[in-house]
Amino acid sequence: MMLIEETTVPDVALPVAEFKAHLRLGTGFGEESLQEGVLRGFLRAAIAAIEARTGKVLITRDFTWTLTGWRDRAGQVLPVAPVTEITQVTLIDAIDTESELAASDFRLEADSQRPRLRPSGSLLPMIKTGSVVRIGFTAGYAETWGGLPADLGQAVLLLAAHYYEYRNETALSDGCMPFGVTSLIQRYRAIRIGVGAGL
Incomplete structure (x- = not known):
């Protein structure tokens, strides 16, 4: 991470x-x-x-968080709070080919302690061996x-x-x-x- x-x-x-x-x-x-x-x-x-x-x-700023695997495919807890927006979720395979998820494929579950990236469906996409996911988000109180x-x-x-x-x-x-x-x-x-x- x-x-x-x-x-x-x-x-x-x-x-x-x-x-x-x-x-x-x-x-x-x-x-x-x-x-x-x-x-x-x-x-x-x-x-x-x-x-x-x-x-x-x-103070509100933009972050990117790179993971090699989900802790829970039903919803990944984000590393800081409060998160106000998830701007991008991109899968990057072993040969660095990027595949950006559509905004309709995920949503932010806002929480003052443990905000989560949630799938619009039942599970977040699989991250294959050697691949990573890069999550862009905005966080901050003001x-x-x-x-x-x-x-x-x-x-x-x-x-x-x-x-x-x-x-x-x-x-x-x-x-x-x-x-x-x-x-x-x-x-x-x-x-x-x-x-x-x-x-």
Whole structure:
């Protein structure tokens, strides 16, 4: 399996002004824009960390996901949520011949935790040995920062501020995330029950 982010979070979607206010950085000195690139970097890092921890995409982007086989031909769970659209399903055989499924052959079963690619009929098409399927989809809560759930937005600002404040600290443990951030994102984390409850 390979998940590729086809588009990135645009700079205009990053809350640089809100982050400056959160950090209580001074304004009006004429050189405040010099640090904006650094602040955007911390915001992108915080977004990536929260998305990795929750399996949720914050700002809407396009992805492609390549699989060598279905987990369940009655419906394949997608790797992230929330998915808003499945744009393409393409079968690629062992000699790289591509066969795109018609949009009428599949549908999106929207779900806040485990969205699925469902067949219009009873089963998704067979993936032969040596072949793969490539799924294109769009995922994300909002296209702009203002459209995000407030708790996720606050979690990003808190984590980005943590990264900023401890940017020179090398002794922090791997995966260190402040308690306030963990509390804010807890309800978004996927619940996995039993054997094979993953993707």
